[in-house]
Amino acid sequence: MLIPVIIGVSILTFLMMHLAPGDPVAVMLPDHATGAEAELIRARLGLDEPLHIQYFTYVRNVISLDFGTSVQTGRRVGAELFARWPTTVDLTIVALSIAILFGIPLGILAALKRASFTDHFSMVFALLGFCLPNFFLALLLQLLFAMHLDWLPVYGRAGPLWTWQGFQSFILPGLSLGLSSAGVLARLTRSNMLEVLQLDYIRTARAKGIWERRIIFKHALKNALIPVTTIIGLQFGFLLGGAFITETVFALPGVGRYAVNAIFARDFPIIQGVTLMMAMVFVLCNLGVDLIYAYLDPRIRYD
Amino acid sequence: MPKRQNPIQKLFKRMVRNSTRKPEEFSRELQGAPQRKSRVWLKLRRNKSAVTGMIIIACFMIMILFGEQLAPHDPLETDYLNILASPSSENLLGTDYMGRDLFSRLLAGARFSLTVGLISIAIGLTVGMTLGIIAGLNKKADNIIMRFIDILMAFPGLLLSITIVATLGAGLQNVMIAIGISTVPLYARLVRGEVLKVKENDFILAARGLGATNFRLVIHHVLINISAPIIVYSTFRIASAVLAASSLSFLGLGAQPPDPEWGRLINEGRQYMLLAPWLVLAPGFFITLAILGINLFGDGLRDALDPRVGD
Numbered sequence: 001m002l003i004p005v006i007i008g009v010s011i012l013t014f015l016m017m018h019l020a021p022g023d024p025v026a027v028m029l030p031d032h033a034t035g036a037e038a039e040l041i042r043a044r045l046g047l048d049e050p051l052h053i054q055y056f057t058y059v060r061n062v063i064s065l066d067f068g069t070s071v072q073t074g075r076r077v078g079a080e081l082f083a084r085w086p087t088t089v090d091l092t093i094v095a096l097s098i099a100i101l102f103g104i105p106l107g108i109l110a111a112l113k114r115a116s117f118t119d120h121f122s123m124v125f126a127l128l129g130f131c132l133p134n135f136f137l138a139l140l141l142q143l144l145f146a147m148h149l150d151w152l153p154v155y156g157r158a159g160p161l162w163t164w165q166g167f168q169s170f171i172l173p174g175l176s177l178g179l180s181s182a183g184v185l186a187r188l189t190r191s192n193m194l195e196v197l198q199l200d201y202i203r204t205a206r207a208k209g210i211w212e213r214r215i216i217f218k219h220a221l222k223n224a225l226i227p228v229t230t231i232i233g234l235q236f237g238f239l240l241g242g243a244f245i246t247e248t249v250f251a252l253p254g255v256g257r258y259a260v261n262a263i264f265a266r267d268f269p270i271i272q273g274v275t276l277m278m279a280m281v282f283v284l285c286n287l288g289v290d291l292i293y294a295y296l297d298p299r300i301r302y303d
Numbered sequence: 304m305p306k307r308q309n310p311i312q313k314l315f316k317r318m319v320r321n322s323t324r325k326p327e328e329f330s331r332e333l334q335g336a337p338q339r340k341s342r343v344w345l346k347l348r349r350n351k352s353a354v355t356g357m358i359i360i361a362c363f364m365i366m367i368l369f370g371e372q373l374a375p376h377d378p379l380e381t382d383y384l385n386i387l388a389s390p391s392s393e394n395l396l397g398t399d400y401m402g403r404d405l406f407s408r409l410l411a412g413a414r415f416s417l418t419v420g421l422i423s424i425a426i427g428l429t430v431g432m433t434l435g436i437i438a439g440l441n442k443k444a445d446n447i448i449m450r451f452i453d454i455l456m457a458f459p460g461l462l463l464s465i466t467i468v469a470t471l472g473a474g475l476q477n478v479m480i481a482i483g484i485s486t487v488p489l490y491a492r493l494v495r496g497e498v499l500k501v502k503e504n505d506f507i508l509a510a511r512g513l514g515a516t517n518f519r520l521v522i523h524h525v526l527i528n529i530s531a532p533i534i535v536y537s538t539f540r541i542a543s544a545v546l547a548a549s550s551l552s553f554l555g556l557g558a559q560p561p562d563p564e565w566g567r568l569i570n571e572g573r574q575y576m577l578l579a580p581w582l583v584l585a586p587g588f589f590i591t592l593a594i595l596g597i598n599l600f601g602d603g604l605r606d607a608l609d610p611r612v613g614d
Contacts, residue, residue: 008454013466020470131595133546135553135566136587139573147577234459241460245550249573260554263469271469275462282459 002287009279014058016275017268018051041071062276068269070262077273081255085277088254090161091246092239094174099181099235104228106182107189111197111224112216122186129183134242138176138249145172155251173250177242181235188231192224226297233289237282346607353603359596366413374407378563387579396585399568400575405582408563409589415564417593419479419557420545424537426483427544431490432533436521438491439498448491455488464547468556475548475564478557482544493536497529504528531608538601542594549590565590 549566572582
């Protein structure tokens, strides 16, 4: 199941350069390049060999973590990717934590106080999170918290996540990326919670005279959150994909911004590397989610 | 001899007598086909969020169709003596860094920002639905198609669209293709699931027994029965396609200058955000409002079309 997907992803990313309209070498080179220079690039990229040989070379290189060299700068793409990857992961972790910390409690509150102010507020919040484009939200946050109030840095990465300054520089990007996921999680938690609270075993627990708080946190929440874990896994991928925009707005030196800059320069090895890396991480995340899901929900294990 | 009533009339009269409802309501119900349509419409009209959504969508429709005629200024006309002007009676939302009237540019930009959503979903729907129907009806094709879909699903979020645009090159047309392709797997999965569900029904067996060809089966029986979930889903997808297209344009991968696409307007206005915040706020508000309108309408439509959703 996993292996064919990984092979398919690698074929698609490999074909990217060949599916691009026009000769890949001509696209990469400036207009005034000579034919000999084009041949040189072609030979260096191995483009003069048959397609399947090229593919196998590509796979062999990727397995040994060699993603080729950047056409623009001539630097190793692999090394650059690994240098930038931590920033993207930090950003995704902050965004996901914000999504979980805001989304799940809001969803629970909304379900417990159905049709109250809290419920309406959290559903409007969820809808807004869904409708606000995250680049617009990012700019709004920059305008308010960085430019007018001057509480947090406007852009850049002041250090790794575990330092105070580094953490500060991740708050606004994390918020702008994570709030839409928070909305999704809030909606889902609310509807699951409402569904579970209607089930018979909750009524039984109530009849037994169990403390209400214990019913909610021990009996209902555990079951309501099982589907939420799946969505958290999917949201992780969604957030990775959103890193392109957030990193560009906040000038964070992650792989997303690296890829966006490479797209304008039509620097294919970089784009291929980033695409492959993100897709692999996403596939592995989904696998992890499936395993956790089976662990959390015994009904699946026994099937 | 007393006039004999036919049994249907008798039943009808008895129903009217025993009920508190007016006879017209019964006759409307008994008319069959038109009743369903009007019921959906009635439900939609009663639904507050659907009405709000429809009003917002109608406003944007007018902008798409007549935006350029309604614009008080030429959206492309530059005026270097009047750059970054604040909102005033002359320039309702101020001017940008080339002195172009922002309000006129927003009106003219609706055509770019919103039609992209419609066209890309049309692409995704056509291809995805075809694949989904084939996969749902044919076991052999199902395996191949679904493996392919699995591969496309491995690219999370915007990644697939960005990769496709990176391959094809920047431009609004390529953005439509990219977003279209990235919605194909979603549609294929949805349609396949619905087809498999519908296929189990006895009326499909009956139609097959009567000698219906596969083509006829698909058009007359399957498509009609899966249309409701697909229409509802498409509404939400259009909203996310508009969002994705404006994101790509914001990155500079979509609409190219001088087209006043909203995402691009925000990107242009970004550098002057502290001096002229309206350059970012106004287009952002328009995008958000459009997406909100479509989503609200989608919510209402789902409630109206899906009898299972009670409250």
